[in-house]
Amino acid sequence: MSERPPPGGRKPGSLPGLLAVVAMAAAITLPVVLLSVGGGVSSHEIARLQASGYQIVVSGPGTAGIDLAHQRVVQIGAIPGVGAVSPTLTMPIDLRGPGGRWVPLLAEGIIPSAYYATLGSTASQVFSAPPNLGDPTDMIHYQNGSYEGPVSPDVLINTTLAQDDHLTVGDSVTLAPAANDSGAVTYTVTGTFNVVSSLFSTSGNYGIFLPLSNLQVLTGLARTGPGAGTLLDAADSIHVGLTGTASTSPTQIDRVEAAIHALMPYYGVSTLSQEASQLEGAASILNGFYLVLSSVGLAIGFVFLTLVLVRRVEAERREIGIRRALGLPARSIAATIVARAVVLGGMGALLGVASGVVTVTLLARVGSAPVQAASRLALFEPMQLIALALGALALAGLASAVAVRRALRLPLPEALR
Amino acid sequence: MRFAWDALRRRPARSTVTALGIGLAVALVVLLLAVGSGISSSAGYLASQSGVDLIGVSPGAAPPSTQFPPIAGAHPLAQEIPRADSSVESASPWLLASLLFGNSSLWSHANQSAGGQDIPSGWSPSPGTSIGWIPSANAGITTPLLVNGTGFTYPGDPHYANGSYDGPFTHEIVIDQGLATALGVTVGGLLWASPRSVAGPGEIEGWYANATAFRVVGISEPYYLIPTASLAMFYLSELQSLTGSASAGADYASLILIHLVPGASAGAAQSFLQGRFPGIGFFTLTDILGAIQNEINLYSVFGELVGATGLVVATLFTTTVLLMSVDDRRKEIAILRAIGYPRATVAGYVVEESLLLAAFGLAIGLPLAFLMGVGLNRFLSGFLSGLPSGFAFVRFDPSVAASGLVIVFVLGLVGSIAPILRASWIPVSEELRTP
Numbered sequence: 001m002s003e004r005p006p007p008g009g010r011k012p013g014s015l016p017g018l019l020a021v022v023a024m025a026a027a028i029t030l031p032v033v034l035l036s037v038g039g040g041v042s043s044h045e046i047a048r049l050q051a052s053g054y055q056i057v058v059s060g061p062g063t064a065g066i067d068l069a070h071q072r073v074v075q076i077g078a079i080p081g082v083g084a085v086s087p088t089l090t091m092p093i094d095l096r097g098p099g100g101r102w103v104p105l106l107a108e109g110i111i112p113s114a115y116y117a118t119l120g121s122t123a124s125q126v127f128s129a130p131p132n133l134g135d136p137t138d139m140i141h142y143q144n145g146s147y148e149g150p151v152s153p154d155v156l157i158n159t160t161l162a163q164d165d166h167l168t169v170g171d172s173v174t175l176a177p178a179a180n181d182s183g184a185v186t187y188t189v190t191g192t193f194n195v196v197s198s199l200f201s202t203s204g205n206y207g208i209f210l211p212l213s214n215l216q217v218l219t220g221l222a223r224t225g226p227g228a229g230t231l232l233d234a235a236d237s238i239h240v241g242l243t244g245t246a247s248t249s250p251t252q253i254d255r256v257e258a259a260i261h262a263l264m265p266y267y268g269v270s271t272l273s274q275e276a277s278q279l280e281g282a283a284s285i286l287n288g289f290y291l292v293l294s295s296v297g298l299a300i301g302f303v304f305l306t307l308v309l310v311r312r313v314e315a316e317r318r319e320i321g322i323r324r325a326l327g328l329p330a331r332s333i334a335a336t337i338v339a340r341a342v343v344l345g346g347m348g349a350l351l352g353v354a355s356g357v358v359t360v361t362l363l364a365r366v367g368s369a370p371v372q373a374a375s376r377l378a379l380f381e382p383m384q385l386i387a388l389a390l391g392a393l394a395l396a397g398l399a400s401a402v403a404v405r406r407a408l409r410l411p412l413p414e415a416l417r
Numbered sequence: 418m419r420f421a422w423d424a425l426r427r428r429p430a431r432s433t434v435t436a437l438g439i440g441l442a443v444a445l446v447v448l449l450l451a452v453g454s455g456i457s458s459s460a461g462y463l464a465s466q467s468g469v470d471l472i473g474v475s476p477g478a479a480p481p482s483t484q485f486p487p488i489a490g491a492h493p494l495a496q497e498i499p500r501a502d503s504s505v506e507s508a509s510p511w512l513l514a515s516l517l518f519g520n521s522s523l524w525s526h527a528n529q530s531a532g533g534q535d536i537p538s539g540w541s542p543s544p545g546t547s548i549g550w551i552p553s554a555n556a557g558i559t560t561p562l563l564v565n566g567t568g569f570t571y572p573g574d575p576h577y578a579n580g581s582y583d584g585p586f587t588h589e590i591v592i593d594q595g596l597a598t599a600l601g602v603t604v605g606g607l608l609w610a611s612p613r614s615v616a617g618p619g620e621i622e623g624w625y626a627n628a629t630a631f632r633v634v635g636i637s638e639p640y641y642l643i644p645t646a647s648l649a650m651f652y653l654s655e656l657q658s659l660t661g662s663a664s665a666g667a668d669y670a671s672l673i674l675i676h677l678v679p680g681a682s683a684g685a686a687q688s689f690l691q692g693r694f695p696g697i698g699f700f701t702l703t704d705i706l707g708a709i710q711n712e713i714n715l716y717s718v719f720g721e722l723v724g725a726t727g728l729v730v731a732t733l734f735t736t737t738v739l740l741m742s743v744d745d746r747r748k749e750i751a752i753l754r755a756i757g758y759p760r761a762t763v764a765g766y767v768v769e770e771s772l773l774l775a776a777f778g779l780a781i782g783l784p785l786a787f788l789m790g791v792g793l794n795r796f797l798s799g800f801l802s803g804l805p806s807g808f809a810f811v812r813f814d815p816s817v818a819a820s821g822l823v824i825v826f827v828l829g830l831v832g833s834i835a836p837i838l839r840a841s842w843i844p845v846s847e848e849l850r851t852p
Contacts, residue, residue, distance in 0.1 A: 023733040061544030062515025178489040182666035220661030264616030300438040
């Protein structure tokens with residue numbers, strides 16, 4: 001960069017310095033916004049996972065990829081240390097309320113007592129009382145795979161659906177696998193549950209809960225195949241909760257995981273800590289992606305700052321020449337320039353962090369619904385913000401290197417003329 | 418323009434880094450615009466290539482959600498819909514399901530050993546997505562291209578037999594190359610399919626006992642409308658038999674894909690069919706593409722934020738460089754003003770310099786964005802096989818180039834405001850007195 005002093009030896013005004021600060025602030029705003037929102041969403045999902053009352057998840061391929069679910073409950077329940085085994089099946093079905101309108105919704109088939117036990121600390125957010133779906137074990141209707149036991153035609157509906165369709169406890173509703181009366185069954189609403197919001201998962205957002213065996217029969221997943229007697233007993237996944245101290249002991253969790261895997265090697269068996277690690281890994285990759293996106297603004301800001309600092313050196317060449325002629329050490333001159341860079345970079349960092357917080361706050365208020373939801377989860381981690389600010393200071397220090405080199409290489413006679 | 422050229426040539430290093438800075442910002446914004454254009458136009462392109470004009474789903478269901486209850490009475494609907502509306506060329510019910518598939522090698526190992534002890538480690542039935550359709554009802558709808566075999570041989574859906582489900586079970590299946598490779602089967606080979614899962618080697622023999630055998634009559638390319646590693650296609654009634662909805666009262670389909678005659682209005686057909694078939698919800702491709710656009714709103718907002726930040730920084734950079742340039746030429750500007758050049762002319766010189774810098778930025782930014790776009794397109798295309806030719810995740814069309822041009826023009830104009838003010842208000846007499 002071949003900068004010469006402006007005509008008349010005039011010092012450039014403070015405007016370029018101010019603009020450099022604003023540019024650095026804008027460049028730092030972006031990673032603050034992306035990292036805080038992205039990190040907040042990831043932390044929210046990890047926290048949701050960790051608040052669960054289960055430690056191991058068993059899943060099969062595709063939808064309803066686990067068969068013989070009730071038998072698997074017994075098999076897994078016999079492993080020492082296992083407290084609750086909850087198979088779940090999620091299927092879209094149709095509901096018709098007293099108004100006569102068919103409403104498509106997602107139904108979750110559960111074994112009530114096991115499901116409640118594996119909800120963990122989120123249970124109280126979902127249910128005001130343990131789910132009332134008749135037989136808590138779902139074994140009576142299942143009746144050893146014959147599905148000929150007495151049925152509990154009970155259903156729990158979410159509060160939003162209850163409000164929209166004016167449904168209350170005690171009302172009768174019709175459930176059907178498709179929006180017609182073929183295969184339709186009348187149920188009684190025995191309770192309501194709250195919807196727990198989640199950005200990426202529909203868990204907790206199900207329209208209704210009903211006993212697993214009931215949903216299996218309704219959707220043709222109880223028995224199937226060319227031979228009418230083939231038992232299917234399908235589920236999507238099985239959540240396994242451990243008892244007492246075993247639930248917090250990684251060794252015990254790994255032991256139970258290994259035992260389940262030995263029982264059903266073709267199914268996916270994973271612990272919550274493995275799932276949390278996967279989420280954390282994905283979050284790290286996303287953070288890297290956010291930083292790459294932010295790097296363009298930071299790179300321009302860096303060049304910008306370099307230019308402003310070099311310009312100041314050129315404008316102050318006479319002062320620098322006099323100081324050097326008086327015998328001031330080079331490090332003193334360098335320190336002045338570096339300090340100036342750090343002040344500019346520091347101001348940019350401070351402004352950038354503040355601007356990032358303000359931007360996220362604004363997005364949480366005026367963005368579209370998903371933007372608001374994501375922004376409200378934003379997490380401003382002090383260590384991350386400090387690291388960003390230090391990064392900005394490091395960039396400023398680096399930007400000052402060119403200016404320092406220029407200052408120390410000024411030809412003295414020329415500078416003093 | 419000479420004034421602007423002189424200013425840039427006088428400070429080549431500064432001009433270069435400024436153009437580079439603007440170029441980086443422009444490249445980022447143009448790339449984001451090209452990605453937006455690619456996603457939007459590719460979704461539209463895929464939709465138009467599919468031949469599907471309307472999609473029928475369970476009433477009340479709202480795409481782009483993919484989880485909704487099935488539609489009952491699928492086979493009659495395939496006849497009734499075209500009969501009811503002359504603008505409908507074909508109405509094709511599709512049933513989607515997840516099945517497991519096994520080949521004859523696994524079958525033979527399972528039969529040779531008690532409890533599956535001789536089944537080699539890692540051998541198990543393969544999962545795949547299945548489509549059940551009436552092949553002849555797919556007229557006008559793009560289906561996966563066969564690379565081997567002749568495909569389904571019987572007209573209609575033989576096993577359905579007017580709802581009795583006692584017609585001949587053809588046992589014919591078409592699979593895609595992914596599933597064929599996973600199973601190691603070729604045209605004419607046998608495979609077994611079942612909705613039942615299997616937890617371990619000990620259950621494989623029982624799984625085969627309840628699975629249904631099919632003969633492969635075709636191997637197809639992957640299918641971009643249903644991106645999956647493994648895909649199998651059945652006659653609708655035969656897949657219904659596997660999944661338990663083979664009865665006249667059920668006769669399920671997940672979707673009904675409708676192809677209209679050329680020139681027919683999708684909106685008009687939607688309104689008519691909605692009134693005629695209240696038990697089905699009909700959506701045009703515009704409805705679905707709009708819903709997809711809403712779904713990606715979260716990402717586009719943050720993408721816009723990324724682009725806006727780059728532009729703000731680049732504009733501030735341009736402003737600063739122009740301020741420096743004006744400071745460098747204070748005396749020249751004062752002389753111009755003294756000999757009668759109006760402020761507007763001096764302002765014009767500054768704008769010219771700004772636009773010239775921005776144009777250099779564009780010259781750097783556009784090729785850079787194009788190269789990054791090509792790389793990104795290759796990277797993303799690796800995730801989805803079977804895309805039709807001409808499909809692109811990143812698309813540089815004239816509107817993207819025009820947007821880049823407008824952005825650069827606006828950046829140049831906004832970046833020159835403060836320098837114009839400074840140049841216009843230089844104290845002429847004081848500046849001329851200065852040695």
